[in-house]
Amino acid sequence: MKTLVFLDLDNTLFQTRQKCPTEDALQFPVAYLRDGSAHSFMTPKQRQFWQLLNTNATIIPTTARDLDALQRVQLPFHSWSIIDHGGVILNPAGIPDAYWLEHMTSASQMAQVDLGALLEMANTVIAHQKLAARAQMITDFQLPLYFVAKYRNGKSGDLDWLQEHLVQPWVLARSTTYQLHRNGNNLAVLPRGLGKEHAVRYLIKRFNNEWGDLFTIGVGDSVSDGAFMAECDYAITPRDSQLFSATLKLL
Numbered sequence: 001m002k003t004l005v006f007l008d009l010d011n012t013l014f015q016t017r018q019k020c021p022t023e024d025a026l027q028f029p030v031a032y033l034r035d036g037s038a039h040s041f042m043t044p045k046q047r048q049f050w051q052l053l054n055t056n057a058t059i060i061p062t063t064a065r066d067l068d069a070l071q072r073v074q075l076p077f078h079s080w081s082i083i084d085h086g087g088v089i090l091n092p093a094g095i096p097d098a099y100w101l102e103h104m105t106s107a108s109q110m111a112q113v114d115l116g117a118l119l120e121m122a123n124t125v126i127a128h129q130k131l132a133a134r135a136q137m138i139t140d141f142q143l144p145l146y147f148v149a150k151y152r153n154g155k156s157g158d159l160d161w162l163q164e165h166l167v168q169p170w171v172l173a174r175s176t177t178y179q180l181h182r183n184g185n186n187l188a189v190l191p192r193g194l195g196k197e198h199a200v201r202y203l204i205k206r207f208n209n210e211w212g213d214l215f216t217i218g219v220g221d222s223v224s225d226g227a228f229m230a231e232c233d234y235a236i237t238p239r240d241s242q243l244f245s246a247t248l249k250l251l
């Protein structure tokens with residue numbers, strides 16, 4: 001039976017320098033900025049976990065990263081990839097899956113006006129309140145997919161303010177069509193048609209048809225990853241991740 005691992009990347013398999021628990025991690029850079037500088041690192045335990053998975057299973061990165069950001073991760077991925085929070089699925093040759101691209105094109109078109117308006121409001125509020133934050137629309141393969149805001153210069157309270165006063169009420173008023181994800185320096189608004197879980201479900205069904213029975217494992221750190229992990233036979237989360245704190249730590 002083939003083993004598939006749907007693997008979130010940031011804060012699951014590696015993290016930025018500031019979030020690394022020990023200096024040891026800095027020996028293992030794996031993701032880079034556009035200027036080529038090392039940005040994210042694996043701890044020795046994350047490296048061991050990667051080796052365990054990579055030796056025994058087919059790994060499918062399941063990430064919010066867009067294509068450009070995925071290409072700046074220096075790990076040997078050989079199979080399919082789920083990127084853009086599930087907005088795009090790449091085949092092993094790196095080509096977007098045509099069916100999925102068409103499916104997401106209609107979801108993207110429906111959300112474009114709303115998310116564009118949210119972005120404009122966010123930019124106005126950021127300028128008006130002088131918040132150390134930056135908002136943008138994540139667009140990949142010409143599809144506007146989701147809204148994301150991040151804080152700057154360590155000012156997490158500025159992103160909290162934006163969330164509380166603009167983004168959260170905006171999403172609450174449209175909760176049947178949009179959802180909010182917040183984990184650390186990442187505040188995202190996604191149309192409900194967009195989500196890693198939809199892409200994971202699609203690929204599991206497709207591979208079931210091609211390869212028969214599968215053994216699937218979902219790995220992620222964010223509460224929002226729980227939905228795609230729930231599509232899998234087993235679910236793994238790092239200790240002290242957001243998901244761990246919201247579930248296992250409470251027991």
Ligand SMILES: [Mg+2]
Nearest residue numbers: 008010011221
């Ligand atoms: Mg993550």
